[in-house]
Amino acid sequence: MRSLAVSYVRVAGVERISPRMLRITFSGDALASLMEDRPDQQMKLCFPRRGQDVPRLPEPHAEDAYGMRWYEAYLAIPEPERPLMRSFTVRSYDPGPGLMAVDFVLHDGGGPATRWACAAGPGDVVGMVGPSSAYAxxxxxxxxxxxxxxxxxxxxxxxxxxxxxxxxxxxxxxxxxxxxxxxxxxxxxxxxxxxxxxxxxxxxxxxxxxxxxxxxxxxxxxxxxxxxxxxxxxxxxxxxxxxxxxxxxxxxxxxxxxxxxxxxxxxxxxxxxxxxxx
Ligand SMILES: Cc1cc2nc3c(=O)[nH]c(=O)nc-3n(C[C@H](O)[C@H](O)[C@H](O)COP(=O)(O)OP(=O)(O)OC[C@H]3O[C@@H](n4cnc5c(N)ncnc54)[C@H](O)[C@@H]3O)c2cc1C
Missing domain, CATH: 3.40.50.80 (Nucleotide-binding domain of ferredoxin-NADP reductase (FNR) module)
Structure with missing residues:
Protein backbone atom coordinates (compact mmCIF):
# COMPACT_ATOMS: atom_id res chain seq x y z
CA MET A 1 0.00 0.00 0.00
CA ARG A 2 1.58 3.27 -1.09
CA SER A 3 1.61 6.49 0.93
CA LEU A 4 -1.11 9.08 0.32
CA ALA A 5 -1.70 12.62 1.56
CA VAL A 6 -4.04 12.76 4.55
CA SER A 7 -5.75 16.09 5.17
CA TYR A 8 -8.84 17.73 6.62
CA VAL A 9 -11.42 19.51 4.48
CA ARG A 10 -14.25 21.75 5.71
CA VAL A 11 -17.74 22.14 4.24
CA ALA A 12 -18.20 25.50 2.53
CA GLY A 13 -21.62 24.87 0.99
CA VAL A 14 -24.31 22.29 0.28
CA GLU A 15 -26.52 22.32 -2.80
CA ARG A 16 -29.15 19.77 -3.82
CA ILE A 17 -28.56 19.35 -7.55
CA SER A 18 -31.32 16.73 -7.97
CA PRO A 19 -33.70 14.97 -5.56
CA ARG A 20 -31.11 12.22 -4.88
CA MET A 21 -27.81 14.06 -5.38
CA LEU A 22 -26.13 16.57 -3.05
CA ARG A 23 -23.18 18.68 -4.19
CA ILE A 24 -20.98 19.55 -1.22
CA THR A 25 -18.16 22.05 -1.65
CA PHE A 26 -15.11 21.89 0.59
CA SER A 27 -12.24 24.20 1.43
CA GLY A 28 -8.94 22.93 2.79
CA ASP A 29 -5.35 24.11 3.24
CA ALA A 30 -3.95 21.17 1.28
CA LEU A 31 -6.38 21.29 -1.65
CA ALA A 32 -4.33 23.61 -3.88
CA SER A 33 -1.35 21.27 -3.76
CA LEU A 34 -3.41 18.06 -4.09
CA MET A 35 -5.75 18.87 -6.98
CA GLU A 36 -4.55 17.90 -10.45
CA ASP A 37 -5.74 18.89 -13.87
CA ARG A 38 -7.06 15.46 -14.86
CA PRO A 39 -10.48 13.79 -14.87
CA ASP A 40 -11.64 11.00 -12.54
CA GLN A 41 -9.63 11.98 -9.46
CA GLN A 42 -10.54 9.49 -6.74
CA MET A 43 -10.07 9.88 -3.01
CA LYS A 44 -11.39 8.54 0.26
CA LEU A 45 -13.39 10.65 2.68
CA CYS A 46 -13.23 9.86 6.40
CA PHE A 47 -16.38 10.56 8.40
CA PRO A 48 -16.52 11.18 12.16
CA ARG A 49 -17.80 8.48 14.48
CA ARG A 50 -20.83 9.16 16.63
CA GLY A 51 -19.84 11.64 19.36
CA GLN A 52 -16.92 13.09 17.37
CA ASP A 53 -17.14 16.58 15.80
CA VAL A 54 -14.02 15.95 13.78
CA PRO A 55 -12.83 12.51 12.65
CA ARG A 56 -9.63 11.22 14.14
CA LEU A 57 -7.13 10.76 11.31
CA PRO A 58 -3.74 9.23 10.91
CA GLU A 59 -1.47 12.27 11.37
CA PRO A 60 -0.66 14.11 8.15
CA HIS A 61 2.54 12.66 6.71
CA ALA A 62 1.97 9.61 8.88
CA GLU A 63 4.58 7.73 6.90
CA ASP A 64 7.30 10.05 8.22
CA ALA A 65 5.86 10.39 11.70
CA TYR A 66 5.25 6.70 12.33
CA GLY A 67 7.54 5.04 9.83
CA MET A 68 4.46 3.28 8.39
CA ARG A 69 2.07 3.94 5.62
CA TRP A 70 -1.30 5.71 5.85
CA TYR A 71 -3.45 2.58 5.87
CA GLU A 72 -1.43 0.97 8.63
CA ALA A 73 -1.66 4.25 10.55
CA TYR A 74 -5.43 4.26 9.89
CA LEU A 75 -5.81 0.69 11.17
CA ALA A 76 -3.73 1.58 14.22
CA ILE A 77 -6.48 3.98 15.38
CA PRO A 78 -8.61 2.08 17.93
CA GLU A 79 -11.74 0.79 16.18
CA PRO A 80 -14.28 2.83 18.22
CA GLU A 81 -12.46 6.04 17.18
CA ARG A 82 -11.42 5.02 13.67
CA PRO A 83 -13.21 7.13 11.05
CA LEU A 84 -15.60 5.48 8.58
CA MET A 85 -14.05 5.71 5.15
CA ARG A 86 -15.75 5.73 1.72
CA SER A 87 -14.49 6.45 -1.79
CA PHE A 88 -15.53 9.54 -3.77
CA THR A 89 -14.63 11.48 -6.91
CA VAL A 90 -13.56 15.09 -7.19
CA ARG A 91 -16.38 16.56 -9.29
CA SER A 92 -14.53 19.86 -9.75
CA TYR A 93 -11.94 22.14 -8.23
CA ASP A 94 -12.09 25.92 -8.53
CA PRO A 95 -8.63 27.31 -7.76
CA GLY A 96 -9.92 30.90 -7.35
CA PRO A 97 -11.78 30.36 -4.07
CA GLY A 98 -9.94 27.05 -3.55
CA LEU A 99 -13.11 24.97 -3.45
CA MET A 100 -13.52 21.27 -4.27
CA ALA A 101 -16.97 19.93 -5.15
CA VAL A 102 -18.02 16.34 -4.42
CA ASP A 103 -21.39 14.93 -5.51
CA PHE A 104 -23.02 12.49 -3.05
CA VAL A 105 -25.71 10.06 -4.22
CA LEU A 106 -28.40 9.80 -1.53
CA HIS A 107 -29.01 6.11 -2.12
CA ASP A 108 -31.56 3.84 -0.43
CA GLY A 109 -30.20 2.09 2.67
CA GLY A 110 -27.58 4.83 2.93
CA GLY A 111 -24.58 4.22 5.15
CA PRO A 112 -22.31 6.66 6.99
CA ALA A 113 -21.42 8.70 3.90
CA THR A 114 -25.03 9.25 2.89
CA ARG A 115 -26.11 9.97 6.48
CA TRP A 116 -23.26 12.45 6.91
CA ALA A 117 -24.06 14.21 3.62
CA CYS A 118 -27.75 14.55 4.49
CA ALA A 119 -26.88 16.34 7.73
CA ALA A 120 -23.84 18.30 6.48
CA GLY A 121 -23.63 22.06 6.91
CA PRO A 122 -21.00 24.79 6.53
CA GLY A 123 -18.07 24.31 8.90
CA ASP A 124 -18.39 20.51 9.21
CA VAL A 125 -15.07 18.71 8.86
CA VAL A 126 -14.17 15.38 7.24
CA GLY A 127 -10.84 13.76 6.50
CA MET A 128 -9.53 13.12 3.02
CA VAL A 129 -7.02 10.51 1.87
CA GLY A 130 -5.61 11.35 -1.56
CA PRO A 131 -6.27 11.99 -4.37
CA SER A 132 -3.04 10.87 -5.94
CA SER A 133 -1.89 10.46 -9.51
CA ALA A 134 -0.09 7.32 -8.28
CA TYR A 135 -3.52 5.66 -8.38
CA ALA A 136 -4.73 7.28 -11.61
C1 LIG B 1 -13.30 5.14 -6.93
C2 LIG B 1 -14.73 5.41 -6.43
C3 LIG B 1 -15.31 6.65 -6.63
C4 LIG B 1 -16.63 6.90 -6.18
N1 LIG B 1 -17.16 8.15 -6.39
C5 LIG B 1 -18.41 8.42 -5.89
C6 LIG B 1 -18.97 9.74 -5.99
O1 LIG B 1 -18.33 10.69 -6.48
N2 LIG B 1 -20.22 9.94 -5.49
C7 LIG B 1 -20.94 8.92 -4.91
O2 LIG B 1 -22.08 9.16 -4.46
N3 LIG B 1 -20.43 7.67 -4.78
C8 LIG B 1 -19.19 7.41 -5.24
N4 LIG B 1 -18.65 6.16 -5.08
C9 LIG B 1 -19.48 5.11 -4.46
C10 LIG B 1 -19.49 5.22 -2.94
O3 LIG B 1 -18.17 5.05 -2.43
C11 LIG B 1 -20.39 4.09 -2.39
O4 LIG B 1 -21.69 4.23 -2.89
C12 LIG B 1 -20.39 4.02 -0.88
O5 LIG B 1 -20.76 2.71 -0.53
C13 LIG B 1 -21.37 4.98 -0.21
O6 LIG B 1 -21.19 4.85 1.18
P1 LIG B 1 -22.40 4.85 2.23
O7 LIG B 1 -21.75 5.04 3.56
O8 LIG B 1 -23.47 5.80 1.81
O9 LIG B 1 -23.03 3.40 2.13
P2 LIG B 1 -22.40 2.02 2.64
O10 LIG B 1 -22.31 1.97 4.13
O11 LIG B 1 -21.12 1.78 1.92
O12 LIG B 1 -23.49 0.97 2.13
C14 LIG B 1 -24.74 0.82 2.79
C15 LIG B 1 -25.70 0.05 1.88
O13 LIG B 1 -26.00 0.83 0.74
C16 LIG B 1 -25.71 0.11 -0.47
N5 LIG B 1 -25.10 1.10 -1.41
C17 LIG B 1 -23.87 1.64 -1.34
N6 LIG B 1 -23.67 2.53 -2.35
C18 LIG B 1 -24.81 2.52 -3.07
C19 LIG B 1 -25.22 3.23 -4.25
N7 LIG B 1 -24.42 4.12 -4.88
N8 LIG B 1 -26.47 2.98 -4.72
C20 LIG B 1 -27.32 2.09 -4.11
N9 LIG B 1 -26.97 1.40 -2.98
C21 LIG B 1 -25.74 1.61 -2.49
C22 LIG B 1 -24.73 -1.00 -0.07
O14 LIG B 1 -24.91 -2.13 -0.88
C23 LIG B 1 -25.13 -1.28 1.38
O15 LIG B 1 -26.16 -2.20 1.40
C24 LIG B 1 -17.34 5.89 -5.52
C25 LIG B 1 -16.75 4.64 -5.28
C26 LIG B 1 -15.45 4.40 -5.74
C27 LIG B 1 -14.79 3.06 -5.45
Whole structure:
Protein backbone atom coordinates (compact mmCIF):
# COMPACT_ATOMS: atom_id res chain seq x y z
CA MET A 1 0.00 0.00 0.00
CA ARG A 2 1.58 3.27 -1.09
CA SER A 3 1.61 6.49 0.93
CA LEU A 4 -1.11 9.08 0.32
CA ALA A 5 -1.70 12.62 1.56
CA VAL A 6 -4.04 12.76 4.55
CA SER A 7 -5.75 16.09 5.17
CA TYR A 8 -8.84 17.73 6.62
CA VAL A 9 -11.42 19.51 4.48
CA ARG A 10 -14.25 21.75 5.71
CA VAL A 11 -17.74 22.14 4.24
CA ALA A 12 -18.20 25.50 2.53
CA GLY A 13 -21.62 24.87 0.99
CA VAL A 14 -24.31 22.29 0.28
CA GLU A 15 -26.52 22.32 -2.80
CA ARG A 16 -29.15 19.77 -3.82
CA ILE A 17 -28.56 19.35 -7.55
CA SER A 18 -31.32 16.73 -7.97
CA PRO A 19 -33.70 14.97 -5.56
CA ARG A 20 -31.11 12.22 -4.88
CA MET A 21 -27.81 14.06 -5.38
CA LEU A 22 -26.13 16.57 -3.05
CA ARG A 23 -23.18 18.68 -4.19
CA ILE A 24 -20.98 19.55 -1.22
CA THR A 25 -18.16 22.05 -1.65
CA PHE A 26 -15.11 21.89 0.59
CA SER A 27 -12.24 24.20 1.43
CA GLY A 28 -8.94 22.93 2.79
CA ASP A 29 -5.35 24.11 3.24
CA ALA A 30 -3.95 21.17 1.28
CA LEU A 31 -6.38 21.29 -1.65
CA ALA A 32 -4.33 23.61 -3.88
CA SER A 33 -1.35 21.27 -3.76
CA LEU A 34 -3.41 18.06 -4.09
CA MET A 35 -5.75 18.87 -6.98
CA GLU A 36 -4.55 17.90 -10.45
CA ASP A 37 -5.74 18.89 -13.87
CA ARG A 38 -7.06 15.46 -14.86
CA PRO A 39 -10.48 13.79 -14.87
CA ASP A 40 -11.64 11.00 -12.54
CA GLN A 41 -9.63 11.98 -9.46
CA GLN A 42 -10.54 9.49 -6.74
CA MET A 43 -10.07 9.88 -3.01
CA LYS A 44 -11.39 8.54 0.26
CA LEU A 45 -13.39 10.65 2.68
CA CYS A 46 -13.23 9.86 6.40
CA PHE A 47 -16.38 10.56 8.40
CA PRO A 48 -16.52 11.18 12.16
CA ARG A 49 -17.80 8.48 14.48
CA ARG A 50 -20.83 9.16 16.63
CA GLY A 51 -19.84 11.64 19.36
CA GLN A 52 -16.92 13.09 17.37
CA ASP A 53 -17.14 16.58 15.80
CA VAL A 54 -14.02 15.95 13.78
CA PRO A 55 -12.83 12.51 12.65
CA ARG A 56 -9.63 11.22 14.14
CA LEU A 57 -7.13 10.76 11.31
CA PRO A 58 -3.74 9.23 10.91
CA GLU A 59 -1.47 12.27 11.37
CA PRO A 60 -0.66 14.11 8.15
CA HIS A 61 2.54 12.66 6.71
CA ALA A 62 1.97 9.61 8.88
CA GLU A 63 4.58 7.73 6.90
CA ASP A 64 7.30 10.05 8.22
CA ALA A 65 5.86 10.39 11.70
CA TYR A 66 5.25 6.70 12.33
CA GLY A 67 7.54 5.04 9.83
CA MET A 68 4.46 3.28 8.39
CA ARG A 69 2.07 3.94 5.62
CA TRP A 70 -1.30 5.71 5.85
CA TYR A 71 -3.45 2.58 5.87
CA GLU A 72 -1.43 0.97 8.63
CA ALA A 73 -1.66 4.25 10.55
CA TYR A 74 -5.43 4.26 9.89
CA LEU A 75 -5.81 0.69 11.17
CA ALA A 76 -3.73 1.58 14.22
CA ILE A 77 -6.48 3.98 15.38
CA PRO A 78 -8.61 2.08 17.93
CA GLU A 79 -11.74 0.79 16.18
CA PRO A 80 -14.28 2.83 18.22
CA GLU A 81 -12.46 6.04 17.18
CA ARG A 82 -11.42 5.02 13.67
CA PRO A 83 -13.21 7.13 11.05
CA LEU A 84 -15.60 5.48 8.58
CA MET A 85 -14.05 5.71 5.15
CA ARG A 86 -15.75 5.73 1.72
CA SER A 87 -14.49 6.45 -1.79
CA PHE A 88 -15.53 9.54 -3.77
CA THR A 89 -14.63 11.48 -6.91
CA VAL A 90 -13.56 15.09 -7.19
CA ARG A 91 -16.38 16.56 -9.29
CA SER A 92 -14.53 19.86 -9.75
CA TYR A 93 -11.94 22.14 -8.23
CA ASP A 94 -12.09 25.92 -8.53
CA PRO A 95 -8.63 27.31 -7.76
CA GLY A 96 -9.92 30.90 -7.35
CA PRO A 97 -11.78 30.36 -4.07
CA GLY A 98 -9.94 27.05 -3.55
CA LEU A 99 -13.11 24.97 -3.45
CA MET A 100 -13.52 21.27 -4.27
CA ALA A 101 -16.97 19.93 -5.15
CA VAL A 102 -18.02 16.34 -4.42
CA ASP A 103 -21.39 14.93 -5.51
CA PHE A 104 -23.02 12.49 -3.05
CA VAL A 105 -25.71 10.06 -4.22
CA LEU A 106 -28.40 9.80 -1.53
CA HIS A 107 -29.01 6.11 -2.12
CA ASP A 108 -31.56 3.84 -0.43
CA GLY A 109 -30.20 2.09 2.67
CA GLY A 110 -27.58 4.83 2.93
CA GLY A 111 -24.58 4.22 5.15
CA PRO A 112 -22.31 6.66 6.99
CA ALA A 113 -21.42 8.70 3.90
CA THR A 114 -25.03 9.25 2.89
CA ARG A 115 -26.11 9.97 6.48
CA TRP A 116 -23.26 12.45 6.91
CA ALA A 117 -24.06 14.21 3.62
CA CYS A 118 -27.75 14.55 4.49
CA ALA A 119 -26.88 16.34 7.73
CA ALA A 120 -23.84 18.30 6.48
CA GLY A 121 -23.63 22.06 6.91
CA PRO A 122 -21.00 24.79 6.53
CA GLY A 123 -18.07 24.31 8.90
CA ASP A 124 -18.39 20.51 9.21
CA VAL A 125 -15.07 18.71 8.86
CA VAL A 126 -14.17 15.38 7.24
CA GLY A 127 -10.84 13.76 6.50
CA MET A 128 -9.53 13.12 3.02
CA VAL A 129 -7.02 10.51 1.87
CA GLY A 130 -5.61 11.35 -1.56
CA PRO A 131 -6.27 11.99 -4.37
CA SER A 132 -3.04 10.87 -5.94
CA SER A 133 -1.89 10.46 -9.51
CA ALA A 134 -0.09 7.32 -8.28
CA TYR A 135 -3.52 5.66 -8.38
CA ALA A 136 -4.73 7.28 -11.61
CA UNK A 137 -5.77 4.90 -14.36
CA UNK A 138 -5.47 6.79 -17.64
CA UNK A 139 -8.31 6.28 -20.09
CA UNK A 140 -7.48 3.85 -22.86
CA UNK A 141 -6.26 5.82 -25.90
CA UNK A 142 -9.06 5.85 -28.45
CA UNK A 143 -11.07 7.81 -30.99
CA UNK A 144 -14.41 6.86 -29.45
CA UNK A 145 -15.38 6.09 -25.87
CA UNK A 146 -18.30 4.26 -24.30
CA UNK A 147 -18.98 5.39 -20.73
CA UNK A 148 -21.45 3.40 -18.63
CA UNK A 149 -22.37 3.51 -14.96
CA UNK A 150 -24.97 4.34 -12.35
CA UNK A 151 -25.55 7.58 -10.46
CA UNK A 152 -22.41 7.11 -8.34
CA UNK A 153 -20.39 7.23 -11.57
CA UNK A 154 -21.98 10.51 -12.73
CA UNK A 155 -19.28 12.69 -11.11
CA UNK A 156 -16.48 10.78 -12.84
CA UNK A 157 -18.36 10.64 -16.14
CA UNK A 158 -18.89 14.42 -15.93
CA UNK A 159 -15.16 15.07 -15.48
CA UNK A 160 -14.21 12.65 -18.28
CA UNK A 161 -16.62 14.28 -20.74
CA UNK A 162 -15.34 17.74 -19.80
CA UNK A 163 -11.79 16.58 -20.56
CA UNK A 164 -12.46 15.18 -24.04
CA UNK A 165 -11.24 17.27 -26.97
CA UNK A 166 -13.27 18.46 -29.94
CA UNK A 167 -13.39 15.69 -32.51
CA UNK A 168 -13.65 12.90 -29.91
CA UNK A 169 -16.86 10.88 -29.74
CA UNK A 170 -18.50 9.46 -26.64
CA UNK A 171 -21.55 7.30 -26.08
CA UNK A 172 -22.81 7.50 -22.48
CA UNK A 173 -25.28 5.14 -20.75
CA UNK A 174 -26.23 6.11 -17.19
CA UNK A 175 -28.67 4.36 -14.88
CA UNK A 176 -30.52 6.71 -12.52
CA UNK A 177 -33.60 6.35 -10.32
CA UNK A 178 -35.83 8.43 -12.58
CA UNK A 179 -35.87 11.34 -15.02
CA UNK A 180 -35.39 13.90 -12.21
CA UNK A 181 -31.84 12.58 -11.72
CA UNK A 182 -30.65 13.38 -15.24
CA UNK A 183 -27.79 15.87 -15.51
CA UNK A 184 -26.40 18.04 -18.30
CA UNK A 185 -22.78 17.51 -19.36
CA UNK A 186 -20.36 20.06 -20.82
CA UNK A 187 -18.06 18.64 -23.45
CA UNK A 188 -16.23 19.72 -26.57
CA UNK A 189 -16.66 16.15 -27.84
CA UNK A 190 -19.62 14.75 -29.76
CA UNK A 191 -21.63 13.11 -26.96
CA UNK A 192 -24.69 10.85 -27.19
CA UNK A 193 -26.39 10.13 -23.85
CA UNK A 194 -28.84 7.32 -23.11
CA UNK A 195 -30.53 7.69 -19.70
CA UNK A 196 -31.69 4.44 -18.11
CA UNK A 197 -34.55 4.90 -15.62
CA UNK A 198 -34.97 2.37 -12.83
CA UNK A 199 -38.55 3.49 -12.17
CA UNK A 200 -39.43 2.32 -15.69
CA UNK A 201 -37.76 -1.04 -15.12
CA UNK A 202 -34.97 -0.27 -17.61
CA UNK A 203 -31.57 -1.94 -17.25
CA UNK A 204 -28.09 -0.58 -17.83
CA UNK A 205 -26.93 -3.86 -19.34
CA UNK A 206 -29.77 -3.77 -21.90
CA UNK A 207 -28.93 -0.16 -22.75
CA UNK A 208 -25.26 -1.01 -23.35
CA UNK A 209 -26.21 -4.11 -25.34
CA UNK A 210 -28.26 -1.98 -27.70
CA UNK A 211 -25.82 0.96 -27.83
CA UNK A 212 -23.80 1.47 -30.99
CA UNK A 213 -20.13 1.63 -30.09
CA UNK A 214 -18.47 4.87 -31.20
CA UNK A 215 -16.84 4.55 -34.61
CA UNK A 216 -13.08 4.19 -34.88
CA UNK A 217 -11.00 2.44 -32.26
CA UNK A 218 -13.44 2.09 -29.38
CA UNK A 219 -12.72 1.82 -25.67
CA UNK A 220 -14.97 1.69 -22.64
CA UNK A 221 -15.01 3.07 -19.10
CA UNK A 222 -17.37 1.33 -16.64
CA UNK A 223 -18.21 2.03 -12.99
CA UNK A 224 -21.05 1.40 -10.55
CA UNK A 225 -22.47 -1.62 -8.74
CA UNK A 226 -19.82 -4.35 -8.94
CA UNK A 227 -22.00 -7.16 -10.34
CA UNK A 228 -23.38 -4.92 -13.08
CA UNK A 229 -19.90 -3.70 -13.98
CA UNK A 230 -18.72 -7.32 -14.30
CA UNK A 231 -21.66 -8.16 -16.58
CA UNK A 232 -21.03 -5.07 -18.72
CA UNK A 233 -17.37 -5.89 -19.10
CA UNK A 234 -18.11 -9.52 -20.00
CA UNK A 235 -20.57 -8.33 -22.66
CA UNK A 236 -18.13 -5.83 -24.19
CA UNK A 237 -15.19 -8.24 -24.27
CA UNK A 238 -16.94 -11.51 -25.11
CA UNK A 239 -19.84 -10.36 -27.27
CA UNK A 240 -18.69 -7.05 -28.75
CA UNK A 241 -15.04 -8.01 -29.22
CA UNK A 242 -13.37 -5.12 -27.35
CA UNK A 243 -9.86 -6.01 -26.23
CA UNK A 244 -9.65 -6.42 -22.45
CA UNK A 245 -7.06 -3.63 -22.35
CA UNK A 246 -9.62 -1.26 -23.93
CA UNK A 247 -12.10 -1.67 -21.06
CA UNK A 248 -11.37 0.31 -17.88
CA UNK A 249 -13.71 -0.86 -15.10
CA UNK A 250 -14.31 -0.25 -11.41
CA UNK A 251 -16.83 -1.75 -8.98
CA UNK A 252 -17.84 1.28 -6.90
CA UNK A 253 -20.14 -0.49 -4.45
CA UNK A 254 -21.47 -3.97 -3.68
CA UNK A 255 -25.08 -4.92 -3.09
CA UNK A 256 -25.77 -5.62 0.61
CA UNK A 257 -22.09 -5.03 1.48
CA UNK A 258 -20.18 -1.89 2.47
CA UNK A 259 -16.57 -0.76 2.02
CA UNK A 260 -15.99 -1.93 5.63
CA UNK A 261 -16.70 -5.54 4.60
CA UNK A 262 -13.88 -7.81 3.49
CA UNK A 263 -13.54 -8.48 -0.24
CA UNK A 264 -15.42 -11.52 -1.55
CA UNK A 265 -13.65 -14.26 -3.55
CA UNK A 266 -15.06 -12.65 -6.68
CA UNK A 267 -13.67 -9.23 -5.67
CA UNK A 268 -10.24 -10.76 -5.12
CA UNK A 269 -10.27 -12.57 -8.48
CA UNK A 270 -11.25 -9.31 -10.13
CA UNK A 271 -8.50 -7.36 -8.36
CA UNK A 272 -5.93 -9.94 -9.50
CA UNK A 273 -7.16 -9.57 -13.08
CA UNK A 274 -6.92 -5.78 -12.93
CA UNK A 275 -3.42 -5.99 -11.48
CA UNK A 276 -2.34 -8.40 -14.21
CA UNK A 277 -3.61 -5.99 -16.87
CA UNK A 278 -2.09 -2.85 -15.33
C1 LIG B 1 -13.30 5.14 -6.93
C2 LIG B 1 -14.73 5.41 -6.43
C3 LIG B 1 -15.31 6.65 -6.63
C4 LIG B 1 -16.63 6.90 -6.18
N1 LIG B 1 -17.16 8.15 -6.39
C5 LIG B 1 -18.41 8.42 -5.89
C6 LIG B 1 -18.97 9.74 -5.99
O1 LIG B 1 -18.33 10.69 -6.48
N2 LIG B 1 -20.22 9.94 -5.49
C7 LIG B 1 -20.94 8.92 -4.91
O2 LIG B 1 -22.08 9.16 -4.46
N3 LIG B 1 -20.43 7.67 -4.78
C8 LIG B 1 -19.19 7.41 -5.24
N4 LIG B 1 -18.65 6.16 -5.08
C9 LIG B 1 -19.48 5.11 -4.46
C10 LIG B 1 -19.49 5.22 -2.94
O3 LIG B 1 -18.17 5.05 -2.43
C11 LIG B 1 -20.39 4.09 -2.39
O4 LIG B 1 -21.69 4.23 -2.89
C12 LIG B 1 -20.39 4.02 -0.88
O5 LIG B 1 -20.76 2.71 -0.53
C13 LIG B 1 -21.37 4.98 -0.21
O6 LIG B 1 -21.19 4.85 1.18
P1 LIG B 1 -22.40 4.85 2.23
O7 LIG B 1 -21.75 5.04 3.56
O8 LIG B 1 -23.47 5.80 1.81
O9 LIG B 1 -23.03 3.40 2.13
P2 LIG B 1 -22.40 2.02 2.64
O10 LIG B 1 -22.31 1.97 4.13
O11 LIG B 1 -21.12 1.78 1.92
O12 LIG B 1 -23.49 0.97 2.13
C14 LIG B 1 -24.74 0.82 2.79
C15 LIG B 1 -25.70 0.05 1.88
O13 LIG B 1 -26.00 0.83 0.74
C16 LIG B 1 -25.71 0.11 -0.47
N5 LIG B 1 -25.10 1.10 -1.41
C17 LIG B 1 -23.87 1.64 -1.34
N6 LIG B 1 -23.67 2.53 -2.35
C18 LIG B 1 -24.81 2.52 -3.07
C19 LIG B 1 -25.22 3.23 -4.25
N7 LIG B 1 -24.42 4.12 -4.88
N8 LIG B 1 -26.47 2.98 -4.72
C20 LIG B 1 -27.32 2.09 -4.11
N9 LIG B 1 -26.97 1.40 -2.98
C21 LIG B 1 -25.74 1.61 -2.49
C22 LIG B 1 -24.73 -1.00 -0.07
O14 LIG B 1 -24.91 -2.13 -0.88
C23 LIG B 1 -25.13 -1.28 1.38
O15 LIG B 1 -26.16 -2.20 1.40
C24 LIG B 1 -17.34 5.89 -5.52
C25 LIG B 1 -16.75 4.64 -5.28
C26 LIG B 1 -15.45 4.40 -5.74
C27 LIG B 1 -14.79 3.06 -5.45
Missing amino acids: RPLPGTEGLLLAGDASALPAIGTILESLPAGARATVCVEVADAAEEQRFDSAAEVTVRWVHRDRGESLLDAVRSAALPEGSAAAWLAGEAGTVRALRRHLVEERGLPRSAVEFSGYWRRALTQDDAPTEEDLAWARERAAEA
